[in-house]
Amino acid sequence: xxxxxxxxxxxxxxxxxxxxxxxxxxxxxxxxxxxxxxxxxxxxxxxxxxxxxxxxxxxxxxxxxxxxxxxxxxxxxxxxxxxxxxxxxxxxxxxxxxxxxxxxxxxxxxxxxxxxxxxxxxxxxxxxxxxxxxxxxxxxxxxxxxxxxxxxxxxxxxxxxxxxxxxxxxxxxxxxxxxxxxxxxxxx
Amino acid sequence: xxxxxxxxxxxxxxxxxxxxxxxxxxxxxxxxxxxxxxxxxxxxxxxxxxxxxxxxxxxxxxxxxxxxxxxxxxxxxxxxxxxxxxxxxxxxxxxxxxxxxxxxxxxxxxxxxxxxxxxxxxxxxxxxxxxxxxxxxxxxxxxxxxxxxxxxxxxxxxxxxxxxxxxxxxxxxxxxxxxxxxxxxxxx
DNA sequence: GACATGTGAGTAGTCAACCACACTATTGCG
DNA sequence: CGCAATAGTGTGGTTGACTACTCACATGTC
Numbered sequence: 001x002x003x004x005x006x007x008x009x010x011x012x013x014x015x016x017x018x019x020x021x022x023x024x025x026x027x028x029x030x031x032x033x034x035x036x037x038x039x040x041x042x043x044x045x046x047x048x049x050x051x052x053x054x055x056x057x058x059x060x061x062x063x064x065x066x067x068x069x070x071x072x073x074x075x076x077x078x079x080x081x082x083x084x085x086x087x088x089x090x091x092x093x094x095x096x097x098x099x100x101x102x103x104x105x106x107x108x109x110x111x112x113x114x115x116x117x118x119x120x121x122x123x124x125x126x127x128x129x130x131x132x133x134x135x136x137x138x139x140x141x142x143x144x145x146x147x148x149x150x151x152x153x154x155x156x157x158x159x160x161x162x163x164x165x166x167x168x169x170x171x172x173x174x175x176x177x178x179x180x181x182x183x184x185x186x187x188x
Numbered sequence: 189x190x191x192x193x194x195x196x197x198x199x200x201x202x203x204x205x206x207x208x209x210x211x212x213x214x215x216x217x218x219x220x221x222x223x224x225x226x227x228x229x230x231x232x233x234x235x236x237x238x239x240x241x242x243x244x245x246x247x248x249x250x251x252x253x254x255x256x257x258x259x260x261x262x263x264x265x266x267x268x269x270x271x272x273x274x275x276x277x278x279x280x281x282x283x284x285x286x287x288x289x290x291x292x293x294x295x296x297x298x299x300x301x302x303x304x305x306x307x308x309x310x311x312x313x314x315x316x317x318x319x320x321x322x323x324x325x326x327x328x329x330x331x332x333x334x335x336x337x338x339x340x341x342x343x344x345x346x347x348x349x350x351x352x353x354x355x356x357x358x359x360x361x362x363x364x365x366x367x368x369x370x371x372x373x374x375x376x
Numbered sequence: 377g378a379c380a381t382g383t384g385a386g387t388a389g390t391c392a393a394c395c396a397c398a399c400t401a402t403t404g405c406g
Numbered sequence: 407c408g409c410a411a412t413a414g415t416g417t418g419g420t421t422g423a424c425t426a427c428t429c430a431c432a433t434g435t436c
Binding site for chain 1: 217218219220221222223300303304306307309310311316319320323324327328331338339341342343345346347349350352353356357358359362364365366367368369370372373
């Protein structure tokens with residue numbers, strides 16, 4: 001039965017948590033863990049700050065959960081890329097995963113949260129744990145699905161790291177020799 | 189003539205600014221632009237917060253200056269490495285510069301400010317300008333002194349980016365397959 | 377006397393976290 | 407079925423601590 005007009009409709013807390021995790025990526029993207037207020041996150045999710053604090057114990061846990069969510073998305077994109085790879089050599093699979101990742105980060109918010117997570121990892125223990133665990137899963141997944149060597153995997157993630165740096169500093173939109181050097185062959 | 193005992197000795201404002209730029213690297217390292225207070229920076233430099241604001245117009249200019257200082261140090265380390273290179277091939281020179289850089293970041297503070305600068309670059313215009321300019325100089329310097337190709341230079345900076353990520357998340361101290369994969373051959 | 381170096385004591389505003397309370401759904405029971 | 411008790415969803419308003427930035431004033435230097 002559909003609810004009467006004008007009355008409030010309640011969802012489940014779990015639904016709301018999902019909403020928050022999705023919208024908070026956009027909220028944290030610009031100024032990261034320290035520079036983003038919990039009010040901004042709540043507003044982005046369309047809930048009150050008070051309720052945000054009922055969904056997550058504190059700001060640290062909230063951000064760590066958002067970071068975990070970002071890693072999940074990346075892992076999913078790896079899987080999609082690997083599934084669509086033309087060929088089964090490590091090179092072909094890694095190349096396809098890189099392409100899927102490049103597609104994923106067309107929305108730059110995710111990339112920036114990734115960067116901010118690295119920064120917060122320095123001094124926020126729960127975030128550091130999330131980043132380490134996220135990377136661990138990413139590396140092992142990439143290894144298992146591609147069968148690449150340590151060197152190939154390292155190169156793969158090094159290019160990802162460079163890509164992140166280039167985009168956060170805005171070099172991908174600059175037309176100068178130094179920027180072209182960094183951008184060469186990068187599919188952001 | 190040495191000043192009388194117990195009286196205050198004044199330096200020049202320029203000296204103080206230098207002090208601040210050096211000590212502020214340590215202050216900003218842990219929590220970055222948004223997470224570090226100007227009081228902390230002043231305390232690290234041994235001056236009052238009020239005087240800090242006479243030396244720098246605002247927090248943004250202060251942090252941008254600190255970032256510029258970090259890039260200067262990196263450039264110096266590149267020069268030292270290049271000077272000590274055994275051989276003049278691009279590979280040899282880049283390898284030597286990488287080694288000097290690895291030596292420089294034995295003090296992890298510099299590396300972390302570098303990371304935080306990337307993050308702040310997303311939303312703080314003056315910092316973004318400092319990062320772009322710093323990278324531009326770094327890339328062009330590395331190119332001119334090594335004579336490397338775009339591909340070689342890109343690989344060089346990609347490994348630097350990976351190194352930064354690994355250290356900020358603490359993976360260089362972890363003994364697990366995924367961490368070893370990322371660390372392979374990295375001289376942090 | 378003129379100017380530079382340097383500080384204590386603010387101010388107006390912001391932030392994370394909390395609490396009392398209102399509203400909605402579900403369940404138990406006669 | 408009726409209806410009260412219970413549990414879950416959601417918010418306005420507050421608080422105490424903190425933050426970037428300022429100003430009047432003191433001290434040292436030429």
